[in-house]
Amino acid sequence: QTKITRATKTAGKRDDGASESLRQSYRRSDDAVVFKVLCYDTTSWVRENFEPQVEAFNQNQEFIVLKMDYTADRLDVNTASYAVGYDGVCLFVNDTASADVLQILSMGGVGVICMRCAGFDRVDLNAAKTFGLDVVRVPAYSPYAVAEHAIALLMSVNRKTHSANTRVKMANFTLDSGLLGMDIHGKNVGVMGTGKIGQILCSIVKGFGANLLVYDVFEADCVKEMGGKYVSKEEIYQICDVIFLMMPLLPATKHTINADVLPLLKKGVIIINTSRGGLIDTTALLDGIKSGIIGGAGLDVYENEGDYFFQDWSAKNVDDPVLQQLLGNNKIVMTAHQAFFTREAIDKIVSTTIENIQEYSEGIRGKDLSNSV
Ligand code: NAD
Numbered sequence: 001q002t003k004i005t006r007a008t009k010t011a012g013k014r015d016d017g018a019s020e021s022l023r024q025s026y027r028r029s030d031d032a033v034v035f036k037v038l039c040y041d042t043t044s045w046v047r048e049n050f051e052p053q054v055e056a057f058n059q060n061q062e063f064i065v066l067k068m069d070y071t072a073d074r075l076d077v078n079t080a081s082y083a084v085g086y087d088g089v090c091l092f093v094n095d096t097a098s099a100d101v102l103q104i105l106s107m108g109g110v111g112v113i114c115m116r117c118a119g120f121d122r123v124d125l126n127a128a129k130t131f132g133l134d135v136v137r138v139p140a141y142s143p144y145a146v147a148e149h150a151i152a153l154l155m156s157v158n159r160k161t162h163s164a165n166t167r168v169k170m171a172n173f174t175l176d177s178g179l180l181g182m183d184i185h186g187k188n189v190g191v192m193g194t195g196k197i198g199q200i201l202c203s204i205v206k207g208f209g210a211n212l213l214v215y216d217v218f219e220a221d222c223v224k225e226m227g228g229k230y231v232s233k234e235e236i237y238q239i240c241d242v243i244f245l246m247m248p249l250l251p252a253t254k255h256t257i258n259a260d261v262l263p264l265l266k267k268g269v270i271i272i273n274t275s276r277g278g279l280i281d282t283t284a285l286l287d288g289i290k291s292g293i294i295g296g297a298g299l300d301v302y303e304n305e306g307d308y309f310f311q312d313w314s315a316k317n318v319d320d321p322v323l324q325q326l327l328g329n330n331k332i333v334m335t336a337h338q339a340f341f342t343r344e345a346i347d348k349i350v351s352t353t354i355e356n357i358q359e360y361s362e363g364i365r366g367k368d369l370s371n372s373v
Contacts, residue, residue, distance in 0.1 A: 112135075125373060145345040150201055257281060258281040273297070300334075
């Protein structure tokens, strides 16, 4: 690992008694900087995976001690003040870094927003610039994890393994009532968004022997080389038996699947979304499933997931009527934003986040940060 040079020791701003004892516990030089980061929306997997890697990082550093604290609370206007006195915050997909939140963070001394994910659609980048905050992220951890999970959702929606498993466990070994699926081989499969994850997905789809139709604002040569055909959005809607949404959530992609699109879709189409919930107008999706235009959906994300995902609501009332309908519909298979959740991806998320923090603590700023947004 790269040693931090003495020239960088001014990066950590506060130096209190706790910092002194941390330095002592790592037998650091008196000049060592303690760099403090508050990790929001912490569930047990976050802590279990960050703590050993932070410890290992600190064992290898002479002039910096990284002190990572954790809170289970999400970042929002009510919790932003927790970060007063920290140098950075570490955020996840459902933390809100709006302009008012970023102002509080900046006033409290925070200098860097470290996303421990690829997406940054909940960070107001203009406000971050205004308040002098750097934003870094983990641009790629495992595109395989997300692409493979998207396929798992497709296979469950198509072959009804979620229903079949429940029935078999209840000793109902019949094939009656709703287990019939279709071959993916030979079907028209549409992939909207052929970036890092979309490209891996395309290669898996080709492995099924499906016809691969793709849509993106940029065409990727590797997708064409593997036999993918770039077509218009409308063609995807009209001829595809399966549609995967693999683009980021942007103003241009919000509610890609909406009420106006429903009449264009091939009857019985299966829609899979592992990207961001906002790509789908959920009420329109439910209408499409009720009318039979949409045959089923596999969703790892939901547009209003922020209030629920990553928390245990099993003993409480889910009071979002749209989410209730999603949960109650057997043609919809749902997971709670876990597409990324593999051993390989987590290791990469943690190591890249620590590298991002290290760079910032060395005094690197703005676009010079390797993973700046
Ligand atoms: P990427 O940036 O590599 O690829 C995104 C692709 O979308 C690019 O090819 C881009 O040109 C295309 N695109 C942009 N605007 C578009 C538009 N208007 N219409 C069509 N295509 C458009 O991103 P990625 O690494 O492949 O990730 C895709 C998304 O997956 C991320 O934005 C993130 O939201 C989501 N994601 C989800 C999870 C999860 O656990 N569920 C994990 C990681 C990423």
